[in-house]
Amino acid sequence: MGEKRKYTARTFFNDLHLWLGLLSGIIIFLVCLSGTLLTYEEEIEALFSDKIKITAAGNAQNIEKLIAHVETETKGKVTSVFIPSDKSEPQEYIVTLNPEERRGTKVLVNPYNSQFVVPKKTFADDFMFVMFRLHRWLLFNSNIGRPIVGVATIIFLILSVTGIILWFPRKIKWKYLKQGFKIKTRANWKRINHDLHNTLGFYSCLLILIMGLTGLCWSFEDYRNLLSSALGAKVFGERGKQEQLPSFSTNNDKEISYVQAIALANKHLNYSGDLRIVLPNSRNKNYTISKLNDKKWTTIGFDVVTIDTYGRVLKSKFYEDIPLNEKIASAIKPLHTGTIFGGISKLLYFFACLIATSLPVTGTIIWYHKLKKNKKWYLS
Numbered sequence: 001m002g003e004k005r006k007y008t009a010r011t012f013f014n015d016l017h018l019w020l021g022l023l024s025g026i027i028i029f030l031v032c033l034s035g036t037l038l039t040y041e042e043e044i045e046a047l048f049s050d051k052i053k054i055t056a057a058g059n060a061q062n063i064e065k066l067i068a069h070v071e072t073e074t075k076g077k078v079t080s081v082f083i084p085s086d087k088s089e090p091q092e093y094i095v096t097l098n099p100e101e102r103r104g105t106k107v108l109v110n111p112y113n114s115q116f117v118v119p120k121k122t123f124a125d126d127f128m129f130v131m132f133r134l135h136r137w138l139l140f141n142s143n144i145g146r147p148i149v150g151v152a153t154i155i156f157l158i159l160s161v162t163g164i165i166l167w168f169p170r171k172i173k174w175k176y177l178k179q180g181f182k183i184k185t186r187a188n189w190k191r192i193n194h195d196l197h198n199t200l201g202f203y204s205c206l207l208i209l210i211m212g213l214t215g216l217c218w219s220f221e222d223y224r225n226l227l228s229s230a231l232g233a234k235v236f237g238e239r240g241k242q243e244q245l246p247s248f249s250t251n252n253d254k255e256i257s258y259v260q261a262i263a264l265a266n267k268h269l270n271y272s273g274d275l276r277i278v279l280p281n282s283r284n285k286n287y288t289i290s291k292l293n294d295k296k297w298t299t300i301g302f303d304v305v306t307i308d309t310y311g312r313v314l315k316s317k318f319y320e321d322i323p324l325n326e327k328i329a330s331a332i333k334p335l336h337t338g339t340i341f342g343g344i345s346k347l348l349y350f351f352a353c354l355i356a357t358s359l360p361v362t363g364t365i366i367w368y369h370k371l372k373k374n375k376k377w378y379l380s
Helices: 009-038 041-047 063-074 123-137 142-167 174-181 189-219 221-231 258-268 324-330 332-337 343-373
Strands: 077-083 091-096 105-109 273-278 286-293 303-308 313-317
Touching (some): 009 041, 009 123, 009 142, 009 343, 041 123, 063 077, 063 105, 063 258, 174 189, 189 221, 189 332, 221 324, 258 273, 258 286, 258 313, 324 332
Antiparallel strands (some): 273 286, 303 313
């Protein structure tokens, strides 16, 4: 009888990687496949629908009149306005139809003729919504699907770490190490499949880890709170939230108009960029105006100015001055979706997610042929 093989740490990581991969493979495949498509969700939807472009005919209408027009037509209350720097794009108005409504309804308006712009719904919109539900909840009810996807994400993180450990050869020498950086295309198909799993997994591992660690914020509230505590900044804490700042008035004060508030914000944020105005309401009497410089290298680098209704600038918050922990906390979603650096990061995320989709397939093929032969498989 042959000598019994010693059960080493590497053997443990190999077994852990194998069995966790087999147990979670189909779920990881579905989550990654839907994630790959969602990377270009907007582009896919736009491909099958008419482009929403408007013709700039003269000067845009007064924002006061546009808000009044939207409220009259919708019988709701405008809570915020988005004014794109691209004059060929419509303005976006968020309208609440009742006080209990949290997020409101989006209304697109041509500012040159005050007409509503209604995007034509296509099958691509329905398809991408199915992909969204598949990615987040596996098409189940959210209470059931969310924890399943969360557990599968944790497993995928473990697979990524163990995969990197197994990527390193037993002997750390360059002649062995360099084999893990390339795919031997002239080898037999089993070796090519192994390299597709091993090498592509290595190249995509960092982005997979980022996507997994950020994705858990949607699956587990406790994890999100723990991450917030570790960062010292609230994850998702700034979404739709106005900062409460005290304001005061005197007998000589006169309330400014929306137009004056925007002009004052643009004076402080003196550059071209997309502008979002959160209007004063019963709970907060101030304007919160954020702007993203068209020349920014990131899609989250908003500068924010808070102005009271009498035209006093209460606070200016520039992205460059925000502490690193707050920047990371505010970047969780774009870090997960790949939109943080625009087109370049989206392309990298697309390929990383596509590779992640292939890993359960290539890994299962490796396991199947080892099982079929029932003996040690030496790579040719």
